[in-house]
Amino acid sequence: MIYRFVGIDESGKKIRDKIEASSFEEAKSKLRAKKIIYETLSQESKTIFENFSFSTKYKIPSKELSLLSRELSMYIRSGISIVAALKIIQTHYSQNKKMKLFLATLSTHLDEGKDFYTALETQSIVLLPQFYKESIKVSQNGGILDEVLLELSRFLKEQERIHKEIKGAFAYPSFMIVVSLLMISFMLAFVVPQITGIFESMNQELPTPTKFVIALGDFFNNHFTTILFALVAFSAIFMLLRAKNERFAYFIDAVILKLPLFGEIAQKSELARFAYIGSLLVRSGVPFVQTINLSANILNNLVLKKLFMQASKMVVEGKELSSALNASSIKIDYAFIQSIAVGEETSQLQNVLTNVSELYFEENRDKISTLLTLLEPSLMLFVGGTIGFIVAAMLLPIFSMSIG
Structure with a gap:
């Protein structure tokens, strides 16, 4: 518990501060130990948000x-x-x-x-x-x-x-995706309905692409609020299930690992973190089984976390970590397992883990750079292609009239 106090320190200076103590008596005892004469001492009241079950730790x-x-x-x-x-x-x-x-x-x-x-x-x-x-x-x-x-x-x-690099790298593509979706939504919700009225007065058969765009525009215009609410609700439910439902979170993490390119980046990022903290703990003198468990606990991916937790149990039974990882039904990069095996055979596991973490961090940096190089023109093509299709669909009836 946190206690607020106002008092005078040993130099005679008046101070206002806080102190942590399990009880009022302990708070007084701690102030006496610091040679502080308190005038007021009271437990800090909780805010309205702290009354809920959220952690109040900073x-x-x-x-x-x-x-x-x-x-x-x-x-x-x-x-x-x-x-x-x-x-x-x-x-x-x-x-x-x-x-x-x-x-x-x-x-x-x-x-x-x-x-x-x-x-x-x-x-x-x-x-x-x-x-x-x-x-x-x-x-x-x-x-x-x-x-x-x-x-x-x-x-x-x-x-x-690394976190800042990834965040910065994906800032522009994320901006492009948001802008493109807004532009397409604007065209479907406001531009297409304006032109639709002209086509209705023509009393002629419209081309299939034009019908499709008009139908899509009508749907978007009539259900805009519903679509927006559904997206917000889906995002909120997804995040809630991800945070509270372990089976759902495990399923999502398993799907992420199976994605082309993204899955490899996610796996190597987690393995690099495991290797780095593992090398640090081994160097600090932490027992190896405890090192595996502590290193696994910093992983965000539940599938890989489960893999290393299961491996630590097999290590307790006398198996080597590389053998335990290789025998698991959850498959990871074989080069990682081979590196661990070499480290165990040569008793240089700390150095091997350090080198593996550096190698994977470097590989991921290159892969993310390649991904972004491909992603930016792809987004431009998607935006340009989608808007071009909408414009072409709207112009087709006009061309048909001119030819006719």
């Missing part, structure tokens, strides 16, 4: 978590304690109240004698990835916290960069 962006990890790594390498480093970093977040409270809570937990992992696990302000916390847990025991924090920072930064 989902920290990858870029922000990457920067925080890099700063912590830098300070720890400089010989500064984690508590002191957190207090320094806290001054950088004066405008971000959630992050400021998160860092203050970590400092409080560390002051109470908890280790860094326990502080991260105990706090309820920020939602952190499980693999991130597990990496911290193992690395602090192995004395390589600064190295692992730096690796986590690189991984998160790379994921953010």
Whole structure:
């Protein structure tokens, strides 16, 4: 729970801030430990949205978590304690109240004698990835916290960069699709009905393409609201089922993997993420079975997640990961399985996973570039062809009259 307080610190300065505590008594105890004399102390009231079952934790962006990890790594390498480093970093977040409270809570937990992992696990302000916390847990025991924090920072930064690249790459095609649909809708809903009146007064047989366009225009014009509502309803239901119904989400993910080109890009993107985080966790000293489970949990595709979860159970039984993946009914890129097998045979799995992730990231970058190169002219042809067909269909009766 979060408590608001107004008080005076040990320097005599009046402060207004928040503190995390499980009870009112614990909040008072934490303020006394910080040598703060409070004037008012009350539990923060929930907003109307927090009364629903949505998570109230702040989902920290990858870029922000990457920067925080890099700063912590830098300070720890400089010989500064984690508590002191957190207090320094806290001054950088004066405008971000959630992050400021998160860092203050970590400092409080560390002051109470908890280790860094326990502080991260105990706090309820920020939602952190499980693999991130597990990496911290193992690395602090192995004395390589600064190295692992730096690796986590690189991984998160790379994921953010890839996400931005993909988002930016598909921005223009998405814009073209929206514009083309709007143009076609405008022609069918407003232009075609205007010309239809002229044809009705001719009292002659219209060509089949003209009849088709007129019928399509009438349908679109009469049912525009229904079509719009149906599209919105379909999108909302689809997203709801995708989020809440695991069987439906699994089916959609399976379909995505079977799509030409798109399926290969999606699979290699997921395998690259698995390999990268797997190499990081192996380097951190996380047990291999736990590494597989944690790496699988960051995957978005439920089919591939299930594949690795099943493989981890077979690894517990004594099988190698490559054999478990090869024996599965879910088929993935055979080169990935071969790479894992080589890594297991040579005891160089960490290096192999790192190389595989880099290779797949690079391959996907090239494939997405090729896809966009083909997609842009295809969209132009689709827009031009559709509008050209509508215009030609409207001009056909006029040409027929001229010839007649």
